[in-house]
Amino acid sequence: MIWQLLTIVLTVICVALLLMIFNNRSQIKSIRDQVHFISRNDTNKRVSFYGKSRSMSRLAKDINYIIDNYNSKELEIKKQDKEIKDTLTNMSHDIRTPLTSLKGYFELLEESEDPEEQARYRRIISERIDSLEEILEMMFFYTKVSNVNYQVSLESLNMSEIVMHTLFSYFDDFEKSGLTPNIDIDENLNVIGNEQSIKRIMQNLIKNCLVHGDSSVDISLKPSVTDSKTIILIVSNGVRENDIPDPQKVFDRFYKADNSRHVSSSGIGLSVAKKLTEAMNGKIWAEYKDNLFSISVELPAI
Numbered sequence: 544m545i546w547q548l549l550t551i552v553l554t555v556i557c558v559a560l561l562l563m564i565f566n567n568r569s570q571i572k573s574i575r576d577q578v579h580f581i582s583r584n585d586t587n588k589r590v591s592f593y594g595k596s597r598s599m600s601r602l603a604k605d606i607n608y609i610i611d612n613y614n615s616k617e618l619e620i621k622k623q624d625k626e627i628k629d630t631l632t633n634m635s636h637d638i639r640t641p642l643t644s645l646k647g648y649f650e651l652l653e654e655s656e657d658p659e660e661q662a663r664y665r666r667i668i669s670e671r672i673d674s675l676e677e678i679l680e681m682m683f684f685y686t687k688v689s690n691v692n693y694q695v696s697l698e699s700l701n702m703s704e705i706v707m708h709t710l711f712s713y714f715d716d717f718e719k720s721g722l723t724p725n726i727d728i729d730e731n732l733n734v735i736g737n738e739q740s741i742k743r744i745m746q747n748l749i750k751n752c753l754v755h756g757d758s759s760v761d762i763s764l765k766p767s768v769t770d771s772k773t774i775i776l777i778v779s780n781g782v783r784e785n786d787i788p789d790p791q792k793v794f795d796r797f798y799k800a801d802n803s804r805h806v807s808s809s810g811i812g813l814s815v816a817k818k819l820t821e822a823m824n825g826k827i828w829a830e831y832k833d834n835l836f837s838i839s840v841e842l843p844a845i
Contacts, residue, residue, distance in 0.1 A: 567596065570592070573592075574590055574602065590603045590607050591603070623689055627689060638678055641672075641674050641678070644671050645671050645672070648671070652665065681812065685815050688819060688822070689818065693822065694822065695739075695822045696737060697737060698738075699845055700733065700735075702734045702741060702774055702776070702842065703728055703731055705738060706741070709741075709742050709746060710724070710745070713749050713753070722752070722756055723760075724760040725761045727762070727765075729766070732844070733774075733845040734843060734845065736823045737823055740819040740822065743815065747816045748778040748813075748838055750812055755782055755783070757780070757781045757782055759780060759781045759835075760778070761778070761780070762779075764777075765777075767844075770841075771844070772844055774844045776839070776841075776842075779835045780836055781834055782831075782836050788829070791829075793829045794816075795814065813829075813838070816840070824842075825842040827839065827841070
């Protein structure tokens with residue numbers, strides 16, 4: 544009697560195990576078929592699993608995590624490719640303009656016999672070449688920072704020194720533009736950042752002032768009054784009535800407040816500044832108030 548009961552129990556256990564194995568194999572086949580289909584088709588489909596097995600449920604979740612991560616990266620790469628193509632398309636006009644101008648002035652230079660005219664044409668040609676070089680350099684740099692894998696090395700830096708040195712290098716440019724910047728920079732303010740990136744951001748902000756600024760330029764570097772763990776660089780300038788920028792759009796690629804003017808401006812300087820600031824775990828924003836346009840850059844302090 545005991546042996547018969549034991550036989551029945553073992554038989555039930557074996558049948559249950561066989562059903563479990565069959566069910567698991569069926570579930571594995573279902574997941575495998577779905578993965579096979581997803582891997583060979585352009586689809587947003589994810590792996591579906593409705594069984595009671597916790598192991599299979601976790602397996603399906605892990606596979607879906609990989610799928611979602613892959614799709615996210617693929618979308619980012621496609622977005623990056625589109626941005627690069629748009630960059631090349633939009634900047635082709637900015638490149639073509641100085642090239643066409645150069646050709647015309649070279650012809651005038653060859654035809655002219657007046658030394659004063661020749662000197663003027665040479666000066667203009669030199670300015671156009673500098674403008675073209677700046678546009679090309681900005682285009683290549685923008686393509687570099689737009690890469691999804693772009694990173695910068697971070698270290699402890701004296702931001703006060705970097706900002707002052709960069710500012711002094713534009714002394715002649717401010718003088719030619721008739722602008723005298725009001726400087727209010729605290730000494731020995733240290734941040735966690737990248738020196739070349741901070742220099743580039745400062746250069747782009749200064750160039751923006753030189754192109755669009757009018758009547759006044761204010762540059763300050765202070766500890767944040769709202770967050771003791773950050774340092775804020777603020778660059779403000781007065782703007783012309785027909786050149787008022789939109790604070791919500793200034794960091795968009797190729798945005799220009801007045802497209803009919805400043806053909807030498809690529810329109811991506813502030814977009815580059817934004818990407819570099821974010822690469823250093825910082826924040827950047829723009830404001831327009833009381834005829835002053837301001838850009839604030841906030842970086843982690845030490």
